[in-house]
Amino acid sequence: MDKIARLETFIVAPRWLFVRIETDDGAVGWGEASLEGHAEAVAGAMEAARDRITGLPAGRIEDIWQLLYRMGFYRGGPVLMSALSGIDQALWDLKGRRLGVPVADLLGGRVRDRLRVYAWIGGDRPGDVAEAAAARREQGFDAVKMNGTEDMDWLDSPAAVDAAVERLETVRATGIDVGIDFHGRVHRPMARQLVHALAPHRPLFVEEVLLSEQPEAIAQITQGTGVPIALGERLYSRWDFRRFFELGAIDIAQPDLSHAGGISECRRIAAMAETYDVAFAPHCPLGPLALAACLQVSAVSPNFVIQEISLGIHYNQADADLLTYVSNPEVLAVTQGSVAALDGPGLGIDIDEARVREAAASPHRWRNPVWRGRDGSLREW
Incomplete structure (x- = not known):
């Protein structure tokens, strides 16, 4: 028997939501449904999911995915898709553990043995970036990402552009590759001139150059620059990505x-991207289960280029970092800018269940900051 008997959620520091699924014969799988700032909403969405999947065969992953996506009448969006994501990860983890193989083997087998990774520097309001980049090199990274700007007005001073260029120059001078994240906080009147000013200093990529509600404007910027433009953290399905492709x-x-x-x-989005000659670099400023899921999919995706990793990210707390809840942290060791493909069963990491349950007894209430300009108007975070 492998019918789903139990679905549990755990809201744990710093800002994560873990999912545990257990079958009637005692098999267990873990996933991560973290939606930053909205953990309670996702936990609520799990109630309907629990009613729908309890008693179903855990091995029928695609059927459960379709059921949860299609049979609630309302579909898509960050909350429902995050709940579905955590359940899907847990079911793949459970199946891999039951069969004694990594998820990558169930997806066709890996096409690489190591995966390039990058870490964050500079925080929400980037500062001390050269020192931070040097520290990341000591940790084994050869690429980093940082916010390109602080909060920015729709039409801001040229000094704000100069400051962004200076930060990029400073980090590039350390010999490390740099991705620049606009974080959706830049609007069209400033975005094109920022990308134009940064381009001579050769960022690895520019991320979320505009909010994803603006596909046509993003296309204009992309087609007018040689800088690779990255986007996708606020797109929730292959249908959302289709327009951009x-x-x-x-x-x-x-x-x-x-x-x-x-x-x-x-995995479907990665394959769809490949048909448009678009690279694949999963977004993941989250916890270890999300990262492990990313690494399993990236290992089998020919168009994978680099993986975000949240070790020491500014969102994490002193008492809860990427490896806090992991019993085998050595499998995520960074060496010469990359990590080894995870070859343990399931997602390839082991969760310290006792520590998760202890942490969930005091659930976080993480919220992103609210920023306002000098005139009191809201700024994008």
Whole structure:
């Protein structure tokens, strides 16, 4: 018997939501449904999912995915898709553990043995970036990402552009590759001139150059620059990505495996991106289960280029970092800018269940900051 008997969620520091699925014969799988700032909403969505999947065969992953996506009448969006993502990851983990193989083997087998990774520097308001980049090199990274700007007005001072260029120059001078994240906080009147000013300093990519509600404007920027444009953390399915691929709006697809339908859907998004000659670099400023899921899909995706990793990211707390809840942290060791493909069963990491349950007894209430300009108007975070 392998019918789903129990679905549990755990809201744990710093800002994550873990999912545990157990079958009637005692098999267990873990996933991550973290939706930053909205953990309670996702936990609520799990109630309907629990009613629908309890008693179903855990091995029928695609059937359960379709059921949860299609049979609630309302579909898509960050909350419902994050809940589905965590369940999907847990079911793949459970199946891999039952069979004694990594998820990558169930997806066709890996096409690489190591995966390039990058870490964050600089925080929400980037500062001390050269020192931070040097520290990341000591940790084994050869690429980093940082916010390109602080909060920015619709039409801002040229000094704000100069400051962004200076930060990029400073980090590039350390010899490390640098991705620049606009974080959706830049609007069209500033975005083109920022990309134009940064281009001579050769960022690895520019991420979320505009909010994803603006596919046509993003396409114009992409087609007017040689800088690779990345986007995808606020797209939640292959249908959301389709418009961007058709427009030639992005060079690098960045679905988040905890927001965009889990392993099942993001494998499809990666394959869809490949047909448009678009690279695949999963978004993941989240926890270890989300990262492990990313690494399993990336290992089998020919168009994978680089993986975000949240070790020491500014969102994490002193008492809860990427490896806090992991019993085998050595499998995520960074060496010469990359990590080894995970070859343990399931997702390839082991969760310290006792520590998770202890942490969930005091659930986080993480919220992103609210920023306002000098005139009191809201700014994008």
